[in-house]
Amino acid sequence: MVPTDGSVVRPISRGLTLRALVIWCILLPFIRLSSGAKTRHFKWEVEYMYWSPDCIENVVMGINGQFPGPTIRAKAGDTVVVELTNKLPTEGVVIHWHGIRQLGTPWADGTAFISQCAINCGETFHYRFKVDRPGTYFYHGHLGMQRSAGLYGSLIVDVAEGEKEPFHYDGEFNLLLSDWWHKSVHEQEVGLSSNPFRWIGEPQSLLINGRGQYNCSLAAQYSNTNSSQCKLRGNEQCAPQILRVRPNKTYRLRVASSTALASLNLAIGNHKMVVVEADGNYLQPFAVNDLDIYSGESYSVLITTDQDPSKNYWLSIGVRGRLPATPPGLSILNYQPTSVSKFPTSPPPVTPRWDDYNHSKTFSNSIFALMGSPKPPTSYDRRITLLNTQNKIDGFTKWAINNVSLALPPTPYLGSIKYGLQNAFDQKSPPENFPDNYDVMRPPINPNSTIGSGVYMFGLNSTVDVILQNANSLSNNVSEIHPWHLHGHDFWVLGYGEGKFSAKDEKKLNFKNPPLRNTAVIFPYGWTALRYVADNPGVWAFHCHIEPHLHMGMGVVFAEGVHHVKSIPNEALTCGLTAKFLDKNRG
């Protein structure tokens, strides 16, 4: 089961010279062209529109009149060009291509104030990037809480022409999972930024491909809920996506989570799933009855339609890690030619108890890279430990990393670092650690938390270890799950552990077959150890993928080799000090 796809790019070794890198960058397009790579053009307009994602009419952020946005489908090696026009009346917009590493195109990463200026009202930005590696990805807004407003869609990269996946399947389905609130994100944002703080609460609905049901259940007849049976004709915007399958076949489900908050568990009645891909990286296949998926993650699972073909089966998603106040999201696996209107005879799978973290840890600890996958360097050049705490700063509730809550500056780092604009952000590097005596089991007592915009600068091609350290939040006996997502790279997930990371934990780390991911969770009161090679010149967000947490400052900024970044398009730098800098340097 070694991947036969040549597009699994091995990380550039630390010893690589700049010259080699440049040559590699120059050659790469030609290598791809020889395998029939294409440029795929998309013209998109982002605008608000009325929509009923959960059968309740609301306003969503749509693309070309669609919610979720159009699915991008490309082949490994292709170049994707998205001409994105902002048709919002007053807001800027950007789109992040989640999981695409943007090798050589850091300005196309779509992170407002990090990789580019927000695209102004009425203007068009040209995202142009290579999708170098097959996998299950998605895209979403990365300004304010626009992802929560519905700005997301799927991005699927197939193997290059003539290549094969390391597993077989007869058909596939694409399931983009999200959560949905009835309160507008504008109002959610005001609450999060207010003193007293107002939390957004649990989502009203869970959506599968933008479809869910509020205040009714597809499966009311099975559940002891107060919800009534949904009366859907099937043509509603909220009507569930039906997975139409033939018996005795193998199907690939591509599952990605763009939730704003919810950690999810997915299961299909009577069907086991074999997990084969995570975040665009092949895994050592393993079978599960249910799949935990955190915001920012993607998986491919294979299912075999070997059950009674005269029946239909529920596919269910439910909330994990928070006391659920949201009914499960449901879809139906429909064996052809059985009628889709024939109800499954068994109730939908039950989501594991929300606080059964052992279940989650067992799942996470079952994930290993497929044999033959790139291995991590055997040692690191620099290690930083990032303590995750909830803090009060001037009366406002924030999240802080090593006591610094991230507030992005109005000038994108990519421009300000490249052009040496020292007033653009805090020049002092943020802390790389936290005091030894910090008690992760108690609410934070440190009153010195600050708002900051500093950057962790790493040597180009250096190997970086990041220890994510969870802790108690502001409330007693509360520690939450945080899925951390890194832009511009994958990292190896070396391991998870309990309590405070210490020297004795070193030997528990997996250097043999750790999975490559772009998102990894920290469990309550636990730590997660990551390793990656800083081999992609640019500035990269690394943050909790829970939308309100990021809005409350739960992120850091990594940078490497920015001076090697060439030709940042002007359209990426029309704001803040970069705009003034460019002005000053004209005529």
Add this chain to the structure above:
Amino acid sequence: MVPTDGSVVRPISRGLTLRALVIWCILLPFIRLSSGAKTRHFKWEVEYMYWSPDCIENVVMGINGQFPGPTIRAKAGDTVVVELTNKLPTEGVVIHWHGIRQLGTPWADGTAFISQCAINCGETFHYRFKVDRPGTYFYHGHLGMQRSAGLYGSLIVDVAEGEKEPFHYDGEFNLLLSDWWHKSVHEQEVGLSSNPFRWIGEPQSLLINGRGQYNCSLAAQYSNTNSSQCKLRGNEQCAPQILRVRPNKTYRLRVASSTALASLNLAIGNHKMVVVEADGNYLQPFAVNDLDIYSGESYSVLITTDQDPSKNYWLSIGVRGRLPATPPGLSILNYQPTSVSKFPTSPPPVTPRWDDYNHSKTFSNSIFALMGSPKPPTSYDRRITLLNTQNKIDGFTKWAINNVSLALPPTPYLGSIKYGLQNAFDQKSPPENFPDNYDVMRPPINPNSTIGSGVYMFGLNSTVDVILQNANSLSNNVSEIHPWHLHGHDFWVLGYGEGKFSAKDEKKLNFKNPPLRNTAVIFPYGWTALRYVADNPGVWAFHCHIEPHLHMGMGVVFAEGVHHVKSIPNEALTCGLTAKFLDKNRG
């Protein structure tokens, strides 16, 4: 009653040479400095916040934590500097200084996509302009429908040091009127831009200085309404502003309307009002029992506190011109030392019937310039007639002027015209007239309405006549009131008439003492004739001041002498093609 204030700037005659203009511009600051003019600095931050304008909590756009925004108070000849920082999470912002002509500073007019780029999130723009003339003004957002979101405040210019107003008063009050919806402007905007169209409906409340009451009445005991008596302790955000007066004095009420939709009528129980100022221009004083005020207008009225001092009196505002679905806004005139808690013995004044247009016309036709005010040139160089129609364009409901519905381009006109960027907007001049056989009494039959961004270009210092022609809207037997507001200038209101303007109407025009205004209404099925001198180099919006109407395209763009505009600050042109142009011309 000739104004003793030397700051009444006479319009520059058409014969004035450019050289004279330049000399005048150079000398002006020194003239002012000699009379003790000051620079008044303000540091403002715009952000969303929770507020209860009508006792119902909602989100408003506030400045420095205040709603309405802080009042600017300056003296004629002063320079006002507002450092405006955008603290909104995703939206741009601008502020228009309504009634300030921005002589020589067209880039400070605060109109997004016309005079400047929207200020990006996190950035600061420096508004710097001279307030050359005493009067009652206000300021407000001019991007999307941000004015409706609550972005407004008062701007009061007193006479210069040592100067006197042409009337006496012992004290003054400042009443900024507005209307308020419970639905967010973001959602209002989506409805207006959707097909099928969704109208915003009538406001939930009328506000006086940002204070109103929803679902209760201050004067419930008098009215046959279902509302209950408001239970206010007086410290609520919605508690009415009390006008505390002493007996037998004269007070100036400065009244300005920033409503999104409502035309208003203001009256005070038992007190006549003498109207003395409109839009910063002195009027021939005249007495009224009630005052019609349209969105974009301001008035000063004098009241004499000659009534029974042991009583209090209602000040009331009610809706005109649309079937009212909004209860009146109320405030109390409190004779000191009578307790404010003593209820007026009479009910609040009753607003004239909403469709009693004769009442409104009588009022408008009573407005004349104070003797000695500047008179209009006796002839015009160019006359354009602007037909106001409601149209369907590709299924969307729009307003159009001579069949063109205005859509602003992403590049501010001031920059694109100055730098000759021909792709920035429609280069074809919009129509100056409409077909002779157009029937203004019937719904529009012309199917050729288009969306456009063209500009009316006028010769510098030319005299322009504008005939605003009202017509039937899309519904039978409906023609609405539209208050048209001109930026950068005042115009003389030469007259109002019924039906279609024709040659025979010429002789009805008033060239003797027409009032100077910046806003003038067109009555249903009527016309309004305006004259102004295009003596202020720049690009200027001229539009219906009803916020949703402007959003639906009800405006035009005027430009004059743009090549004489010097040194547009770079911070005004960081977007669109101007940004690209400035980029291209660097290094």
